[in-house]
Amino acid sequence: MANLNLIKLYDLFDCKIDGPLNERTLQSLQEWGLIPREGTYLCPEGHPLKLKQCAQSVDGYVWRCTTAIKGKKKNVRCDVYISLRKDTFFAKSRLSIFKIVAFAYLWVKNLTLDVIMEELSISNHTASDWSSFCREVVYDGMVVNKNKIGGLGKVVEIDESKFGRRKYHRGHRVEGQWVFGGVERETNRCFLVPVEKRDKETLLKIIKDWILPGTIVVSDFWKAYDCLSEEGYIHFRVNHSIDFKDPDTEQHTNTIEGLWRHVKCSMPQYHRKKLFFNGYLAKFMFNRNCKNCDTDRLSTFLKMAGRLYNPCSIKPVEEEEQEEYEIEISL
Ligand SMILES: [Zn+2]
Incomplete structure (x- = not known):
């Protein structure tokens, strides 16, 4: 299907x-x-529940x-209801399903909350809640269910x-936040992880979490990386400056330098909260993946939401679906 807009x-929802x-x-x-699909829910008697029209349901x-x-004396009927x-993903919200899906669409398009509130006629409170649910979805899809890069x-x-x-904001001291990241040069797929420390233990764990063994890893001369060639990677160190290329190995870190510029531009410049940092980074990774793989952002996002808010037991992740969670840049 061509990309959703x-x-x-609106047409899908019959203009309602x-x-x-x-x-x-x-x-x-x-x-x-x-x-869920029909046949997922069973009533206590073991009959598959069906979607039935119900005037009382919104x-x-x-x-x-x-x-x-078949009863002992007379036949009776099952009488089981489960709310749709x-x-x-729609539970606990009074917003219409159209508005929730439209919110997700505008959110993955990187519109500001002010714009979304105005376009959907929703309150600040509702918009903040949904923005937070959406960040959870991309965090789960991109970080918790990560696809390693490299190989x-x-x-x-x-x-x-x-x-x-470090700066002072309304009397509080605001510290900067270190982020550790990596980018696969061939595909631009990336990972971004906020870190409190930049020591060997912290960084090596993230490297092993995110980068497949056998990968050619290019870094600067930071001492925490000294161990990489003993950890199953082919490691090159280069001087860190844009457009620098090691004359002997031809290696460089221009791709990640470019990545930092894009991530920093995509972050909300105001109200940037440390608590939300993981979500912002995951959203960046999500958008970048969709762009690189040319996948439809909304349907990819909704499938991730469906996987996170799965009312039934956890189903195995299909391989084909994993492909979609590669990584964009939103400027
Ligand atoms: Zn039944």
Whole structure:
């Protein structure tokens, strides 16, 4: 399917911003994994629950079993309801499903919360909540369920960079935040991890978490990297400055230097909260992946949300799906 946009979304919801959904919408929500497919829920008698229209439900549908059961004296019917939203990405929200999906669309497009609030007629509080849920989704999709980068014959440039300087803001001292990152030169796939320390233990653990053995790793002369050739990597050290190329090895770290510039530009310049830092970085990685792999951001995001908010048991991650979580740059 061609990339989703607001017009296509609006059309998918039959041009209704709230109220009962239609079958086409339900089918798309199931394809994204945001609601279960029929046959997932069973009633206590073991019958598969079906999506049934229900005028009392805001979304127009509920999971229902009304199968006849043979009783001792007379036949009775199952009478089981489960809310369409139970344990899904939409649970605990009173926003219409259209508005939630539209929020996700505008959010992955990197619009500011002020713009999103205005476009969707939602409050500041609702927008902050949903922004936080969306950050959780990309954090889970990009960091918790990470795809390692590198591998045999691949080059990964690594580096640390400090975000923000020490400054005084409304009487508080605001410290900068160190971020450790790496980028696969061939694909631009990257990882970014905030770190409190830049010692060998901290950085080596992240390297092993994120970079496949056998990778050609290029770094600067920071002492924490001294061990890399003993840890299964082919390690080159180069002088750190833009457009520098080692005359003997031809190695350089221009890719990661470029990455830092892009990440720093993409971070919200105001209200940047340390608590949200992981989420910002994960969002950057997510956008970069979608751009590099030319995948549709919204459907990739919604599938990640469906995986995180899975009302049923954890299902194995399909290989084909993993491919989509490669990494963009949002400027
Ligand atoms: Zn039943």
